Amino acid sequence: MQTSVPLVTNDAVVLGILATILGCVFWTSSRRDGFWNKFYTYVPALLLCYLIPAILNTFGVIDGSHSKLYPVARDFLLPAALVLLCVPIDFRAIIRLGPKAVIMFLTGTAGIMLGAIVSFEAMRIIHPETVAGETWRGMTTITGAWIGGGANQAAMKEVFEVDASLFGQFVAVDVLVANVWTAVLLFLAGRANAFDRWTGADLSAINALKTRIEEYQATHACIPTLADVMIVLAVGLGVTGLSHALTGPVLEWIGSLPKEWRLQDYSLTSAFFWIVVFATTFGLLLSFTKARSLEGAGASTIGSAMLYILVATIGMQMDLSALVERPWLFLLGLIWISVHGGLLLLVTKLIRAPLFFMAVGSQANVGGAASAPVVASAFHPALAPVGVLLAVLGYALGTYCAYITGLVLRTLAA
Template sequence: MTPAASTALITNDAVILGLLAVTLGAVFWTASRPSGFWHKFYSYVPALLMCYLVPAIFNTVGLIDSSGSGLYPMARDYLLPSALVLFCVAMDFGAIVRLGPKALIMFLTGTVGVMLGAVISLVAIGIIHPPTVGGETWRGMTTIAGSWIGGGANQAAMKEVFEVDANLFGQFIAVDVIVAYFWMAILLFLAPRAKAFDSWTGADASAIENLQQRMASYQAEHERVPSMSDLMLIFAAGIGLTGLSHLLAGPLVAWVQSLPAAWNLQDYSLDSRFFWIVVFATTFGVLLSLTRARRLEGAGASNVGSVMLYVLIATIGMQMDLKSVVDRPMLLLLGVIWISVHAALMLGVAKLIRAPLFFLAVGSQANIGGAASAPVVASAFHPALAPVGVLLAVLGYALGTYCAYITGLMLQAIAT
């Protein structure tokens, strides 16, 4: 049967990519305005949401054709692994260790809170309103786990690994953005009240002052204007290791598929080529961070990775049908229960180990918001502390693929 002709106004991928590029440029330019209407607008509407929403509107009104486009597969297979490499290459284990054990404990508590919250929210909504978590809902939850432990790249990775339907993914994008930014707003509200919180936990605030001085020196030491050589090395690291990941994934998948079917390895996505591409890319990025290549972060490696990531986000957005977002409002309650478990665990551990509010806020946001918003929360305490949010968020990118995958397996076991 001949496929039906597209009714979209624009069907040429080159034109669509140009439109998405202009859209992303417009979003970031307007979001950078220091005053006026756009400054007020982005005080309430996150720029990240617009990067999803505007392409989704293009698709919903029939301006572009998402069904026949090859842009998302391109971004998924090439830009996503490259972004993971460039985010992970920025890891500075020495700097993370110097943050002290409480910072890492609160960060890892946030990770456990997301994993535990996924299980509890699935069970709770299963009791409150079973139809909401019926069918393939657990698959959509894996994408939030990827986002809330790592970031957008890990979220997209889980979408592919667990084969999440585009409409279901769109619904969980809405839950992700609404719940995550509401929690971020709470953290920003608490930031000016850090002294009262630290008094409640019994935390020693002097450690934060030392941290401010250390991070200000670190930032000044590593930042530089990137040269052409720097940019080409960044490009080589991201794209080159992505190519190597593709090269290794093919034979490995063929070997896994040759193993006895009784082992049921497909139930763990071990026969998925994309799964191994993501695992290899993340692992290569982490290993690269242990070498002198980590210096590329001073030239903007993670910024280049962010450009790749936002192109991916736009191609994901263009697949959404916005009309499907309002079909299942109880999913929002699932998200609220999920983030509440995370918040309760963070508060309990902070009180137990006498952690400052700064460590709670940044440790949480490094998981929930990733590199896009963790620095925002960190800088709410002091501008020099913004890199702390980046460092912990980058650690989240490294953990996001693995922990979200484990969470997905737990959700699958409960749902089935």
């Protein structure tokens, strides 16, 4: 439905429109009374951040394909967001959760990777046209989103060169299927006692964790100053600059290697791939230093703000009319998430893990930092940071695991 000449062509005006959209979405979603409370019970804010720019693009108000906003957000804001989302990782806190919490989180990650392969092969039998052609490329973006989050999803879009229309179709599958699964987890949370009796779980660690978190929140609560915010930006954008600087020499070195190694088949000749890898790796290394204290100044919040600007610029490239062409993709998504859920349920029963670990471990993968705290707080409000903690670990793993899964899918599709 995109017209030949969009109504708005000035990128400064387009940026203002996107910023206004994001501001309105977050302002209305923060209201917890009346109409908006009921509205956001059913419509996730993240969906609107994608959907409203996509509607404007579909009906010719803006034209994402000719805008320079997305390349800027992709090359500068995305790496900075990855750094700031990885810096707060506290591996000691994760270890203190006990091995079962980490096992369930990693089981969820394995379930996403396995589910991608199973659903791809299943749809080859049920409806081969669904997974024909370049579909595997789009599946890599969901893998990135369901293990990490929007930053990893966008990274896979670039690394595997996913077409904007195909990406838009998979974003719709991602949001719909992920929110159905979130509803299932919240339903189970209301029946946690019965579930834990069935698995024979020991809840003493959960109860002790509630106490520790409440004490930590009371001790470290603070209001960031301008200096704090500038330091956070210095770390995020500084590491982004370093990542760009290192990428050039690495690509030159790779270009000198024998052509018959076909390194381009593994995206190793992609500049964006190395920028993302460097940003993620440096973010992880910084998490072992005093830089982790930047979370008190809102490091992950600033990183998330950068991420949502990227989300809006991605949305403005989508043509929603393409969704009706691929309805079978939703069945692929349901099979995929069923494999993930089935594997989690099996391991939960085998190791007698509390439902809390299963639900948060799953949502930290599938929903990321945006919704993992929601599921965690369904068990107890003080446990919401646990969801964030595991979700941030997902940001670190998402790029690597999605890349490996993408290579497998490409082999299956060949």
